[in-house]
Amino acid sequence: MIPISKIMDAKARLSGIIQHTKLAFAPKLSQISGTKVYVKQENLQNTGSFKLRGAFNKIASLTQEERAKGVIASSAGNHAQGVAYSAKHFGIKGVIVMPEATPLLKVMGVKELGAEAILKGNNYDEAYSYALEYAKTHDLQFIHPFADDAVIAGQGTVALEMIEDQSHLTTIIVPVGGGGLIAGIAATYKQMLPNVRIIGVVAEGAPGMYHSFYQKEIQKTNSVRTIADGIAVRDVNPINFSYILESVDEIVKVDDEEIANAILYLLENQKLVVEGAGASVVAALLHHKINFKSNETLGLVLSGGNIDVTMLGNIIEKGLVRSHRKMQFCVTLIDKPGSLQGLSDLLSKLGANIVKIDFDRTSTSLAFGDANVTVSLETKGKDHQAQIRQQLQANSYAFIEI
Template identity: 35%
Template sequence: MMEYSLDSGASVSDNSDSIEMQETEDMSDDPFCNPEKPVRVTFEEITSAAYKIRSGIKNTPCEKSHISQLTGMNIYLKKDFLQHTGSFKERGARYALLMLNEQERRNGIIAASLGNHAQAVCYHGYKLGIPVTVVMPLIAPIMKIQKCREYKANVIIEGKDMDEAKKTAYKLSKEKNLTYINGYDHPHIIAGQGTIGLEILEQVSDIDAVVVPTGGGGLLAGVSVAVKMLNPQIKIIGVESERCASYSKAMSNGSPLFTPIEGTLADGLAVPEVGYNAWETSKNLLDKLVVVKEEMIALAILRFIENEKCVVEGAGACGLAAILAGQLDEFKGKRVVLILSGGNIDTTILGRCLERGLAADGRLVKCRVTVSDRPGGISELCKIFGSIGVSIKDIIHERAWVASDVFSVEVIVVCETRDYTHSVELRNLLRSKYKKFEFENFPIESTLVATNKDLFSDDLDP
């Protein structure tokens, strides 16, 4: 386990007026996030946050998952997507708003966000009577933009990504004298997010590990402090997408480093640089960091819908994605808590995720088969698929680009199978019937989680 320490570095107290405001002219536009003098959030601040936000935040359930028997682990799900706005961001947002002084409340606040932080500050600003302005980049999901407007906030759509949206928000905060609240690195935001850790330890006993979705690092930092203070033996596992691996780059660099972000299903984690306060707070508390592939995130979203009947966005599904990919096999037979951080997935994106999940699961496959172009050639192919119960979803045939004889046609078939084993049966049958065929992106067995009873462990809790 990495060395655990809370008594070095700067810290933040209960009163917002007592947070040291660093001189930032040459370092940062955000006075609460000074790279030269980062703030290390304390356990006392997290307990203070828990007390202050208790009347406005749901104590969400942390329940045993049906997926436990499929993975060989005792998995518990902390369902923070059940907050009013659909994500854990409400915790930090409410605490940061409550800690404003009277003048700051009158002037209002501003934030930059892809969606979840924006919704959280808009909702709680509306409930507390504090004016809120949010800057959202062009890539922000339409559903999240609309929700912010429903909470009577001033919504500004500007910038191609989060970096540009933040610059706009910084500029407006100075021009209009608004308090800028960073969605993942403001000390009060980190403290508020840490209250999840307190709830988890009250709800589940004998925990071996807590798996935390990681983007800017605020949730990881808060949960790490809360959990490690109460039980240093619990492992803290951070998980991020390979397409926005900013924390991995920070670990390699020894400090936060700007990381280009690619489009990802885990849009809630798409932060180009880990927060300085979050890094200072969490860097010595993290036991393991896992980077997951996009197809495993899609598969995790599918598993949650099919097995838990809950819709989780890409960021919240990253923990299960790491387990499905076999990256946390050292916790087989142990008790693991996954934080389901949000459920605000755009409906159009959800459809794509389910298709990708089915493909990753070996249940949606695409193949090319060269068949006779004489009458009955394609009909015979369809009968072969139907003979083993494979459902054809789409079929296209091409004549002009077939390199063999003019009496052949290439047929592209997208079909749905029951599972990986069923896909293998289809492949073997086609091999016995046709000389020329190929599958596109045929799933690899080692990346899949079997669902047969042989995997059920007698050591799991009932």
């Protein structure tokens, strides 16, 4: 594992560059889990992610001659912004290769920091291969997002802050993509507080590290697909894999539905905007993927907050439907004055708020003189929706839920 002295050196280099982010008590998560839960808010870090720590430490560790050439990185977004920020700080050229599906927010974040953004490949691994070739042909210094000791040491400073703020934590839960964050955190804890349990969380759609960890040898996966783009890493790196086998106690998986639930939960209950990778640790807690004792104290690392606004909007809308706060149905009415008014009056008496109405009288499936009305409602929970269905049926409305 990375020596604690290297992590301490990284802390010194990062002084004045990063924020000492808050390790906040989470009362509702504590109540749900039956333990004490603290969340490390790296989503509020400069550039919106922990990645600045490793990127800056690596670039600061280069010689002046190496830095002068400029730097290049491949990233789904957070490492990109960390490298771009660091390149701007040192006044050097920065080039970032990002997968073509990278959220616009992260692409714009890189450009605003003065770096060149190149979109290439369907996933991180394809972008990575292109960046390596580009580094050779343009004589740039490649900054690896996770498989580099200086990068890992920088990420380990997250744990130094957690220990400083709450030395009594018994279990640390960390998102796992390439493994740099958990390798740095685990190295810090195992050398300073070796009895602390370190648990990693991967996305079910990017399970390479999970399967490799339990098979004790690297397992290949053909593709990745997950809303947690920050941990959407296909291939397992041998360096990080060896560190994880040495110092991590357990790895669990969460699926995209569980991650989306956690994003919405954090938004509503912690008032925090957290991207899929960071929310994965909360998903593991909410969906009971980890066993705890009642006297434990947990530290959850919310690794980043750079979520695409479109994705966040979709998660909110689907979450409102799943939690019975929105419903939509199509009802067939006689196309005459007053028909729509009658439906509207009924819904008003039931306390349902109409947010959208679509009216269709031209569908070939309709009888002449009929119209389909699609209604979107804000509702007050499962019982309220059941009452609406019952009253629609009682009043002889033919409807289909959408």
